[in-house]
Amino acid sequence: MDDQTRIELEAAAFRRLRDHLADRTDVQNIDMMNLTGFCRNCLSRWYQEAANERGIEMTKDEGRAAFYGMPYDEWRAQHQTEANDAQKAAFAKSHPDH
Numbered sequence: 405m406d407d408q409t410r411i412e413l414e415a416a417a418f419r420r421l422r423d424h425l426a427d428r429t430d431v432q433n434i435d436m437m438n439l440t441g442f443c444r445n446c447l448s449r450w451y452q453e454a455a456n457e458r459g460i461e462m463t464k465d466e467g468r469a470a471f472y473g474m475p476y477d478e479w480r481a482q483h484q485t486e487a488n489d490a491q492k493a494a495f496a497k498s499h500p501d502h
Contacts, residue, residue: 421447422447422471425444425447426472426473429482429483432484432485432487432491433445433484434487434491434492434495435491437495437498437499438491438494438495438498441498444471444472445468447471448464448467448468448470448471448472448476449464449467451467451470451471452464452466452467452468452470455467
């Protein structure tokens with residue numbers, strides 16, 4: 405496989421993951437962090453960092469809007485629920501440095 409095809413396949417897989425997570429708003433970021441060690445915010449930060457590494461100015465908020473498809477505060481208001489005690493305890497256990 406040539407590099408361009410590999411890049412296109414990787415980009416397609418990333419877009420499919422982004423779209424899948426956009427459809428699964430029932431899955432909270434804290435649950436993703438507890439189970440996988442990353443969440444939508446991580447993906448948006450990685451996107452922003454990739455842009456910045458290539459000399460493209462992108463803020464944290466711009467990266468989140470690009471990933472979430474809307475301003476982050478709007479997404480949170482529409483889809484994020486308050487973490488319960490069990491979720492918070494699992495997060496503290498799996499991410500003691502946070």
